[in-house]
Amino acid sequence: MKETQKIEFTNNRNCEQIKYFLFAFLFLGLMIFCILGIYTVAAPRWTQIAYSRLDWETFGGIYEYPKTQPYTLDYFIPLIAGIYILIGLIFTLFLKKKVKKQNIHGLLKVFTLLGIIITSVVGTGGIVLGAPEMEFYAYNAGPYLTWGTEGNITQDPTSGITICWHSKFNTPSQVKYGNAPDNLDKLAVSSGIGRFHQVPMNELESNTTYYYKISGFKIKQFRTAPFGRFDYSCYLWADPRTNNGYDSAIEETNMPKIISEHAKEDGIDMAFSICAGDITARGVDYKTWKLWLNDISTNDFTSNYSHAVAIGNHERHDDTGAVNFPNYYPYQDKKDVHFSYSFDYGRVHFSILDRWNTSDPWYGGTGYAQAEWLEQDLIEHADTDFKILVMHNNPIITNEHHGDCSLIMNVAESQGIDVIFCGHTHAYQTYDFSGGYLDPGSYDQMVMMIGIGGNRDNLCYNGYCRIDINETAISLKPRLACDESHFEEFIIT
Template sequence: MLAFRLHLLTALLLAAPAAAQNLPWSADFEDGSLEGWTPRDDTYFGAPIRSGPGWWTVEDGVLRQTSNIWVGDPPLEFEIHLGTHIAAGNPAWTDYALNVDVRSDDNDGIGVVFRYQDPLNYYRLMLVDDAVNGGPVQKLERRRDGRITVLAEDRSGPAYPSGWFTLTVDVRGDSIRAYQNGTLRFAVQDTSAAALTSGRIGMAVYANTGAHFDHVAVTAEAVVRTAPAPPPPTVRTPYLQQATPTSILIAWQTATETTGTVEYGPTRDLGFRVETGAPAYRHAVTLDGLTPNTTYYYRVLSGSEVFYPITPFRTAKTRAEPRLRMLVFGDSGTDTPPQHAIAALMTEKAHADFGIHVGDVSQYSGEEYDRIFFQPYADLVSRTPIYPSIGNHDTYYDDAATYLDVFYLPHNNPQQTERYYSFDYGPVHAIALDTNIGFTPGTPQYEWFVSDLQSAAAREATWRFVYFHHPPYCQAWSGWAGELNVRRHLMPLFEQYGVDVVFNGHTHAYERGSLNGVTYVITGGGGGGLDDYGRDVPHIDVTVLAHHYTLVEIDGPVLELAAFGTDATEIDRFVLTKTGTAAEPEAGGPDDAFALTALYPNPLGAGVPLTLTFQVPAPTPVTVTLYDALGRRLAPLADATYPAGTHTLSWTPPAHLAAGLYLLRLQHGTETSVRPVMLAR
């Protein structure tokens, strides 16, 4: 098996020592066991251990470490890069080559140990990519009696690539040679009195929650692996895509090349079948000629064997159907207990017609979607079509190429891309955008977005939804306050074309608010680590720092939205009722309701007074307050009870106020509205 594996990896054979050391030795973790492996958390002369303990497991034939453990506080932490390690093998091994396939879904430390004698005495090859934590750096180190000596290091570029790569260390006498994907990184001789001459092998991690190791091989020969072993195709059970009233696409993936068949029908007796054709790993079949809003049953065959049992699905509703249930979730792809808890709740309780995902389908780098999407949601996606949008993490590995490859999404735009698209489902017209690429005026996405908002499909829909990853504002996440270009370029379009609800993620929390007739919902609690509370934003009414999913129920002109936590507890609920189309304002006007009748000039120049005119129908307490873009209160403009009639306020910005976007909050009785104001200098 080892020779076969090394042949597949195009091994490079160097010198071949004759000393017998009970080698070769290998571990591929296919039995799911850690027998023979000893995990140990690092220590360093009394320095505190943070976020421990280490957590080593074997999952799907891969050794993983998922704790964020590190040792010490800065600056010591960023010098020693200690966390946890695991060792195996024979302490009598002296001269050998160690090859390991490695993958990091985090950007912190990952590496190997060799000539390992005990937790305080070994050599280590450590790679750290995070610039905030002392990277990027590749380091070859000796640890002797706990002290760390750097034998060689390289800070010239990224410490490691995305996806799987291979690390090799070859030790012969006092010579140490370290390779990455077959390229020599370090060649040193340790002739000091502290040199280590024998010991076991292992893997090491610093603050890395996404460390993966596989295909460990120790040989007496100087074997240098030039590439990681190609992973076998992962079995991917059926998932539904591109649902329409008369068709649906069913996709799946098999571990071997085989023909595929979908048997389907309006009853469990099935009766119809569609075959995929030539043998393949990946399969996709479109069922046509179906009846709208109708339950069908299907099963999938691999060759002549049942690959997936009989499962129901329902065709999409037509515009005439007033009722609908829609799932919304995001920032989910972590393969952690919170994600699995939310997945189970959505599968068991939501019973949605379809779902949308607001991005970061992968919370890692977007290099794979089986472990973090298709497996956690296997039951859900086999009967409910999910329409995702692209998050920033989905782009890190290959600019979302893997994401675009695994999903079968609409591409109704001139560019024929699935990065942004729209679709109709019952009374809803939904538009998915990609805020990781250009979306400002003049870009293809912006021009398409405007044309789609102007389309008959959008204008004739009872409800218009837009969803994408980056929200314009957020109260959670102290390190980020929202996407400025969304505020500048997309929010005016939402208001102009009557978008009802905008759904976002990126912020790992639940938030809801309303601004200028548009409801904004952040539902980024699908599994990623939760954010902290960062600031007050005037138009955001609800913020809950909790893992959750969101369920939208529509019945004609009434929309009810509820969010549920991991224990199925309801964390928010609100109702939105339409009294006309988005282009037709609700009944009432200046004579019977509060109205802001003028706000000028806007943008506002230096030293130029801002004039605000409003009208109240009866004596009403009115407050007018200026906030910055981060939601910080800057200046009160008014706080009094005004008699019925029209009133004008004037305010001149002070000279110290920087140019940029500001928010004017008007509170009248129990109602609140917010208007953006641009200040130019």
């Protein structure tokens, strides 16, 4: 009887078909996982145009392949593998029940073992490869201060500030604050729970020191601006995107740290700072944003003092719509003029111009909309003592790398702009409005290109400009990181 029931697996046609089917099922699964794996390593993303991880080293030098968020496909491969194997096991059990007399226990064991191996390998690989990727999304950075915008209105530095930070986990946007570090009796909140936080604070007292505390950070402080006209010093630099590599420590020397140390040595109470763009290598890449936030948090550079940013072309690198930029900065994207805004601080009106226009989304000539916005902005603030324009590209150099800025220069001359600060070219130079080079001295108007805010290969070529403002003049004092004092001075009257 036993011999009658025993059927050799290899001689049974039905079992042979089942065996071939299941091995084909396994082979197909392995091929699918291989294709998915190759895709996650080499394929361009939907946020990219021309690059893949394999050719990124060729195009991007030291930077890794950019990412905007954890890719669903990367982390769902283990789940896909598990579901695939589960379906195979269920189908095998169904066949075992269907073909009652055929012995397919051996094949079932083999299939189960292969399923466990595949799921384990793919799952472990997903965790191992995914952990480093997730690490740079989960971090605390900041806090940093700026003045937010809504439409054409920017927060008044005498009565408002916006506190921003990035949290490791999704948390509420809440800030405790008050007039003493041991008396944080007020609460400012912003709706929603997330990792990107922007909490505007308004109706503050002018010329007043406030202390504030965010969960996960130490107590910080800031001071609102006084009313009226007063003397002060601020700092400006540009193009810090090349400052550090991905493995740089937070404490590594960078321009904010250098400026903080120089200000302390010189006995300067910094009012605020401005960066003229290219604060990150690629606007689409969260890693380079993390580096920027680490830099400006050094020595509480922007935790205790506000700062403003003029968006550069690299903030739009593979992110021409600047989708990431508003995650970090509370600047509203306005039709045609985008992230252009302005504010008054004491005797000076600052116009921050976004030069990007949709007709030429890489470097771009400035469009009529930006020129009209700037002209109207300056007309509305004609009564200020001085006017400073900050933009990323150099308006004097006109070529395919900078675009045409003749419209802006026409407005600058007609509306009496005193100083134009810019970067983009990683060099230092000064010009008059006609494009001639300027030696140190006293002038009515000038352009300063200060695109030396980050050079990790030679720190001594890093530089910035200190701006001293008094009743009669603006003093511009450019300085290199290794210099004991500023190397020249320009006076604007």
